[in-house]
Amino acid sequence: MSSSPPEVPIHDPDCQFCQIATAYPPPPSDAPHPSWIANTPPSPTLPFQNHTILATPTVLAFLDYYRISPGHLLLIPRAHHATLASLPPATAAELGRWLPVLSCLVCDVAGVKDWNVQQNNGARAGQTVGHVHFHVVPRPERVRRKKDRDVRWARARGFEPREEFEEEEGEEMARGLREGLGREVERMRGNGGAGAGGGGGERL
Numbered sequence: 001m002s003s004s005p006p007e008v009p010i011h012d013p014d015c016q017f018c019q020i021a022t023a024y025p026p027p028p029s030d031a032p033h034p035s036w037i038a039n040t041p042p043s044p045t046l047p048f049q050n051h052t053i054l055a056t057p058t059v060l061a062f063l064d065y066y067r068i069s070p071g072h073l074l075l076i077p078r079a080h081h082a083t084l085a086s087l088p089p090a091t092a093a094e095l096g097r098w099l100p101v102l103s104c105l106v107c108d109v110a111g112v113k114d115w116n117v118q119q120n121n122g123a124r125a126g127q128t129v130g131h132v133h134f135h136v137v138p139r140p141e142r143v144r145r146k147k148d149r150d151v152r153w154a155r156a157r158g159f160e161p162r163e164e165f166e167e168e169e170g171e172e173m174a175r176g177l178r179e180g181l182g183r184e185v186e187r188m189r190g191n192g193g194a195g196a197g198g199g200g201g202e203r204l
Contacts (some may be wrong), residue, residue, distance in 0.1 A: 051174035071110035
């Protein structure tokens with residue numbers, strides 16, 4: 001049986017997340033130790049602010065500009081897929097590989113113990129960008145203790161209030177996340193490429 005051909009990246013020029021993927025290309029595939037850490041400054045080609053943390057051949061992670069809490073991160077596939085229903089298994093596996101790594105990293109940098117991983121499909125489910133994305137949302141003490149039922153209902157469905165981050169705050173948070181991710185990638189390489197979710201996946 002012949003192997004399946006590699007996935008051809010799908011790009012939608014009108015999609016903000018595809019624009020980010022284009023602005024932050026992965027390192028050359030023949031690099032002996034490719035750096036997945038997006039150390040470049042915000043791309044001047046983007047018409048909006050962006051702080052990208054991770055840029056691999058398959059996935060990217062960046063701060064959500066309209067954050068729920070400081071450190072709110074988005075993890076996306078590089079190729080354009082509207083919902084999980086169209087996501088190839090290999091891409092889904094790579095997203096799953098990075099989710100626990102980024103979750104621990106966000107909590108460490110934000111100084112919290114609690115967090116949400118949320119993923120919405122379709123407008124009725126709270127999806128506002130038609131490109132698969134996972135929210136990693138740290139929950140500070142002041143947010144976690146809210147008891148209002150309407151707030152909890154909105155939180156569970158991705159409809160809770162958001163606010164723009166200050167540019168200085170975004171730069172500081174992004175710097176801390178990149179530094180922490182750099183250390184974690186080196187640790188993963190020392191373990192033969194195994195992250196928090198186990199081995200396999202893209203070569204580190």
